Amino acid sequence: MINNQKYDVIIVGGSYAGLSAALALGRAIRKVLVIDSGRPCNQQTPHSHNFLTRDGHTPAEISALGKSEVMKYPTIEFLADHVNAVSGENNDFEVFTAMGQILKTRKLIFSTGVKDLMPEIPGFADCWGISVIHCPYCHGYEYKDQITGVLANGDTAFEMALMIYNWTKQLFVFTNGKSELTDEQIQKLSARNISIIEKSFQTLIHTEGYLSSIRFTDGSSHFLNALYARPPFEQHCEVPKEIGCEINAAGYIQIDDLQKTSIPGVFAAGDNTSRFRSVSAAVAAGGKAGAFINHELVAEDQD
Numbered sequence: 001m002i003n004n005q006k007y008d009v010i011i012v013g014g015s016y017a018g019l020s021a022a023l024a025l026g027r028a029i030r031k032v033l034v035i036d037s038g039r040p041c042n043q044q045t046p047h048s049h050n051f052l053t054r055d056g057h058t059p060a061e062i063s064a065l066g067k068s069e070v071m072k073y074p075t076i077e078f079l080a081d082h083v084n085a086v087s088g089e090n091n092d093f094e095v096f097t098a099m100g101q102i103l104k105t106r107k108l109i110f111s112t113g114v115k116d117l118m119p120e121i122p123g124f125a126d127c128w129g130i131s132v133i134h135c136p137y138c139h140g141y142e143y144k145d146q147i148t149g150v151l152a153n154g155d156t157a158f159e160m161a162l163m164i165y166n167w168t169k170q171l172f173v174f175t176n177g178k179s180e181l182t183d184e185q186i187q188k189l190s191a192r193n194i195s196i197i198e199k200s201f202q203t204l205i206h207t208e209g210y211l212s213s214i215r216f217t218d219g220s221s222h223f224l225n226a227l228y229a230r231p232p233f234e235q236h237c238e239v240p241k242e243i244g245c246e247i248n249a250a251g252y253i254q255i256d257d258l259q260k261t262s263i264p265g266v267f268a269a270g271d272n273t274s275r276f277r278s279v280s281a282a283v284a285a286g287g288k289a290g291a292f293i294n295h296e297l298v299a300e301d302q303d
Contacts, residue, residue, distance in 0.1 A: 007033045009293055010095050010105040012083045012237065016279050017270030017286035018111035019066040024290025026073030030297065033103065034070075035095070037082040039236075050137050051279040062279060086243050090265030091300065107293050110245075110253065110261075111270040111286060112237035119231055123204030130209035132227045138278060139226075140167040146225035149173070149214070151201075154180035160228055161194050169193070172222070174214070176201050197222065235272055250275065259289035267293055 009025055011018045014036030025032045048059045070076055082098040086108065095103040118125040124132055132151075133139040148168045150160045153175040161173050173189065173196045175181075181189070186196060199216040204227070206212060215221045233251065241247055246254040246262040252275070253268040255261055261268050269285035271277045 005031075005104070007031050007103065007105040008297060009033075009107045009109060009290075010035060010093070010103060011109045011111060012095075012239070013109075013111035013113060013270070014067070014078065015063055015111065015113065015270070016066065016282035017289070018109065019063070019070050020283045020286030021109050021111060021269060021290035021293075022070045022076050022286075023066075023073070024287050025294060026070060026076040028290070028294040029075055030294060032076045033079060033105070034076065035079045035081050035083055035097065038080060047142075048279050049139065049141065051283075054279075059279070083237065083239055086239055090263075093265065106265065106297065108266045109259075109286075109289050109293065110237060110240050110266070110268045110272060111282075111289075112235070112240075113271040114233040114251075115236045117232045117234060119229075121201050121204060123206050124229075127204055127206050127209045127211055127227070131206065131211040131225065132204070132229055134228065134230055135277065136164055136167055136228070140164065143226040144168055146170065147172075147223060149222075149224050149227040151176060151227055151229040153177070155185075156230065157181060158185040158189065160230075161189055162192075164228055165192055165194065172197055172224075174199075174201070174222075174227075237272075240266070240268065240272075258292040259285060260292070 008030040009032045011021055011034045014034045018034055022032050022034050048057055048062055049055050054062050083095055084098055085096040087094045091106045093105050093108055144167045146168055147170045149172045150157055151174050152160055157173050158181060161171060165171055171194050173194060175198050177200055179196055179198050199218060202215045202217045204211060204214055211224050211227060213221045213223045240253050244263050245266060248254045253261055253273045255268050255273050259267045259269050267289045269289040270282040
């Protein structure tokens with residue numbers, strides 16, 4: 001089904017970065033389509049923090065409010081769909097969706113986020129974003145002074161433990177197997193009474209995502225309120241990679257200071273481009289992408 005109208009910008013992904021980009025472009029009176037499949041990575045996180053005016057609100061509440069504000073601008077449209085492919089070049093892209101739509105646009109923004117890859121530990125995925133957490137700035141205050149673990153090894157475990165020690169002194173490092181920490185690192189952690197536990201995980205015991213303990217493969221257990229972890233991830237949408245956007249060594253879409261990818265006319269913003277995963281960072285990146293796309297459109301229209 002071919003849609004004959006041509007958009008100035010199609011935004012793939014309608015969460016915080018995508019909505020923020022749409023807001024900037026709507027206020028620039030650009031014809032914009034936001035395509036979103038409704039699968040945010042933080043969908044089971046109970047509260048979002050560290051974002052001015054909305055601290056403690058649910059991610060869904062913030063998204064819904066953002067969408068309601070963006071929808072006030074008449075040049076912005078929304079489509080509930082999934083983008084399967086993109087072809088073409090700068091100022092002449094075609095976007096193909098799962099529902100059979102073929103849409104034309106001058107520019108593209110991918111604000112598609114990332115997908116966390118859960119370890120094969122029963123209970124981990126159920127607790128992810130609730131009491132198994134990735135960011136002390138987003139969730140640390142709610143677990144301050146509580147019994148907390150770091151699930152990591154080597155340098156990552158050492159760096160995370162030193163950071164999280166500021167939020168709680170009841171801190172343990174779980175290496176889930178043989179420790180890879182150096183003698184010097186172990187000494188520095190021990191000086192702060194941070195214990196290193198090398199036992200292998202069997203399961204996480206929880207109630208509706210809230211941890212109570214870890215059970216180890218030797219049958220023992222350890223009481224715990226919160227567990228920090230950094231599981232691996234993959235891009236939620238493979239289309240940027242498929243059209244040639246450079247992916248850096250860390251697995252993020254490579255962008256420049258203007259949110260441009262390596263493909264002319266294609267921009268990216270949000271968790272798919274940055275280690276700093278927060279609502280505030282995504283909103284800032286989206287607004288920046290929208291503004292610089294508008295500047296690029298203005299410049300091209302003068303040629």
